[in-house]
Amino acid sequence: MSTTIDLDEPAVGPTFTPISTGRKIRNGIAAVLVTLAFLVAVVPLVWVLWTVIAEGLSVVLRPGWWTQSLNGLLGRQQGGGAYHAIYGTLMQSLIAAAIATPIGILVAIYLVEYGAKSRLARATTFMVDILTGIPSIVAALFVYAVWIAILGFDRSAFAVSLALVLLMVPVVVRSTEEMLRIVPDDLREAAYALGVPKWKTIVRIVIPTALSGMLTGISLALARIMGETAPMLILVAYAPFINYNVFAGNMASLPLLMTVERANPTEAGSDRIWGAAITLILIITVFQLIAALLSRVTAPKTK
């Protein structure tokens, strides 16, 4: 009561106090660091791509690179091409995709449409997660243990495909699952209401609606397994010539070609390595573009 009140001073302080210098500085530092982090990640990306293009572009533009193999060529001889390896890469990946896609889609359908919260569904989700993280070399060893050591088959390109299946299934499951979950329940209910059996609802209503996203996921998974190398090292031997038979004999693939030519110290060897590298990146890019295109073409018409 006795304190005097200074009437010239506002009773309440200003609502907005300016931000103190310390906070401003800290804010600024954080912004700089975060932006730097992004730049730090872009550097290796640009650097890697630049290296591959600088070293490999002239090689893939040579006549014959896309149409010839390295059959009969010595290590130091220039010329020839990567046709045998391109064939191997495409073939092994496509066979893997042909096996992995149906499995992956069925598993995803189970998880989304049937599993609900059952114990098996939870176990499946968990195992798909584990499969996602499985090292490719372990997948290859597993195929070796079953296919070659126990069943007694020879090393072949098909064994590589089997290992790639293991790596591809979880990716397909994940992406398909995500797409199926987006399909609105109204569509399913409308179908049920018309007396359409559940399986037909899934096959004719749910899948077509989700198709665009599913195809994208599959192409991306395909692009992912194309760059794998470990299974080839273990499950098939390199051949510098063209081998169309996936069930027997040695077969090249782009990663395998690169690993083998690592032992070739000549300029021709280094050319082949970088040529194969840029070819591999080109093929993967093409598949990613196909993925983008497919998703646009097959996208459900929205109204």
Next chain:
Amino acid sequence: MTDLPVTGGPAGAGDTGVVRGLPVTATIPEGHVRMPDTGPPPAPPPDEPAGATSSRRGDRLFRWLVTGSGAFVVALIGAIGLFLLVQAIPSVLVDQDNFLLSRNFDTEDPANLRFGILDLLLVTVEVSVFALVLAMPVGLGIALFLTQYAPPRLARPFGYLIDVLAAVPSIIFGLWGILVLAPVLEPVAGWLQAHLGGFFLFAPGNSGIAGATVFTAGIVLAVMILPIITSITREVFERTPRTHVEAALALGATRWEVIRIAVLPFGRSGYISASMLGLGRALGETIALTIILAGVQTPFSGSLFDGGATFASKIALSFAELNNDLSAGAYIAAGLVLFVLTFAVNALARAVIARSGAVA
């Protein structure tokens, strides 16, 4: 008929009403069948059973098919462990050295196998942890940059750029690492050895080839796991409740303070598990490390400038030449350890993420 949407409705995408749904589908037509103009009420039965049972059979078949696929995946993981174990046991039993503690990996003579995983384990763990230490802060920074700092219109293309990093095959990273990056890193490595050589991590190593070291390998590996850490962390950060952010902003927080009090606490567990998934990837990375790491004869000293082999690179290097089951079994045993290791890391990561509930 009306109760079908009700049972199907609330359960969401994976509706539990499937089982209940089946009988319902069978009964629906009874109400509907007026259409095939059989006048009297008893008409439904003649037409119905056929259609109903065939659809029911289709349903049952389909259900078996998809459930079987689910069970197949579960069995697959078990089979991987089991078959690797079956192939590994005979070799481990005749192993002349201690499998866990020996630093040798001599499989030349199947009658006298001497192998152990100690060195492989040490190199694998050191290179992966080193990569993780480098990648974790950068990954966090990128995730923050993409979700909080980048202009919204650029966030998507920027994010795509990081995803491209994940699409580059690891063999290309390996080649780039040893042929291009290693020479550039050489002065840095020399400086570290000269000035910090007293510390065991930076002691001069046993790698005979310049740059073919754990140091180079770890940096390349860090680049490779960056997209994994970034993508999941980003996803979690994007789910930060809008209200938390707005509340912080309303209290006058700066952008960094919003991150500190709203985004980071919400996304922490997601970030941790993303990093662990990255670790899992690093542990199993094969070809890049096979290319980069120099093979050495001396045991691993713990230095970043050592060469050596990880589980995966050891297997990849030697497996193609093997021609007998016992020697192969030694490598399969190493592969089994790697499998168990990645299984544990991944399972732990998923447990963390599941508890946080941040990512489905």
